[in-house]
Amino acid sequence: MGGRERTYRPRARTTRPLGSGRSANAPPSQPLSPPEARADGWFIADPLAQRLHQKSALGQRVDGGILLTPEEVLFCHWYRHVPLPNDGDWFNEQLSSEGTLLRRIIAMDVLRNGGERVIPVNHLASRFDAFPEHTWAVRWERHEAWMSHPGLSQVRLQRTHDPLDWDELNAWVSSVSACGHVAELCVIDDEFDTTIYHLSPAHPQGSHLRFADLDHALQKEVQSSCTTAHAIDGGYFLNHSSEWPLPAIGTPHFSGRFLRDEEHDFLLNHGKGEVNLYGALIGHGLLLRPGFKYGCRWRGYEESIEVAHAPWLIQPLEEAPTNWEEVCLAVRLAEGVNKRWICASFTNHTSSFLNIKRVG
Structure with a gap:
């Protein structure tokens, strides 16, 4: 035989457990209060809400605090030491009422990795014109001032088994490009792993004699x-x-x-x-x-x-x-x-x- 065979260590795969944080930072000495149910979201009061909104671009400002989407609640639970709502089995209740919640949770977790800001479009109605159908969120890179910068990309979510309509996909990419954003697609497989794509109109042009x-x-x-x-x-x-x-x-x-x-x-x-x-x-x-x-x-x-x-x-x-x-x-x-x-x-x-x- 030749030289010794190289060995590779498989990358670590998270199972995203509930009830335990995934942040390297120590939890606060005084436990935080869980979000409260409101008609249009999950409420967190100031001053915690102010820090989450200004520093991490989480939630939508309302009087006295912020409203979170369920995927933001999970993100705050894992990375900001916020307990899950304790009324009943919150996670399973959310899954029962929202069929696309899992893909949004996975995307929020993956795309915010490394300090990126990802904001669901229902928080941005007052800042932007109407978003194209199928846009879930806008993503800002970590160096961009999210309160003043228009953002890098519009994010669309798909599962691997979703139907594929090329005409509709082309129309979405055209609409996103017209907004000045990159069309970003996050595909979630049945292992809850993700693959990220950028979609754009191409302009192949050659120099050959016609x-x-x-x-x-x-x-x-x-x-x-x-x-x-x-x-x-x-x-x-x-x-x-x-x-x-x-x-x-x-x-x-x-x-x-x-x-x-x-x-x-x-x-x-x-x-x-x-x-x-x-x-x-x-x-x-x-x-x-x-x-x-x-x-x-x-x-x-x-x-x-x-x-x-x-x-x-x-x-x-x-x-x-x-x-x-x-x-x-x-x-x-x-x-x-x-x-x-x-x-x-x-x-x-x-x-x-x-x-x-x-x-x-």
Whole structure:
């Protein structure tokens, strides 16, 4: 055998126990009072409420104190030594009345790790215009003054088994971007672990010569070659006596040019029918090659294939993942080979590209 096998210690996983704090700070000598039930939240009185609100961005100010959401109550219980409400079995009662509470508790715990401020949007109605549907909270980085800074991101929560609607997701990302925030997605799995993504419109743009850039004579020459091409398995093979004028289309092989079906159709019918997604991408100056090795339709090159690797892995909307587990797999594979994964769509003569980037 070679050298000694390396060993790794698995990371610690919390079970988030109730009734005990998770803060490294010592509890106060005088136990704090638990929150009191109010019609629209859980009330904590000043002066504790003032400290929690100003220093930690917790709760919404009301006369004499703050109102907390249930997820903030749990956060204060674990990290600020605040006892849970003691009227009955508070936690189970909250779970029974709020089906999405667990995801909010997990997200509040994870996203506030390291001093970040995460504020549910129902506390922010007086500061911001209406938030897009599905936005749960706004997140501030620890160095940002949360009372004056507009915040970094809007946070959306999903469980791995939630249905995935790409049109709705694109609309949400567009609305969040229009607000000046990063679209941040927190996906919670059935182990109550999280994966964090940033979603943003992508703008792939290459420098390759396009068919429309050729003069009329060259366009006719290319289309003439396409009409005499030999149909073979998976595409067409053509002999082109002069130098092929479109390096971004076709693959050089056997002293000729192999064209995939989509490439052959694009060249032969250019200007005669509606543009499709392939045509839109080629119109952006990209070189498209098959993405089979990466589990997608295309890999997209902005520069020559001999000069740089493909920065994009492109999946058409019709072939995109149908659940969040498939999204996780696609994005993780792309980033493992230093590429960016995008879901691409083309409707009403307009193309759109959604990039999903794993950040935590």
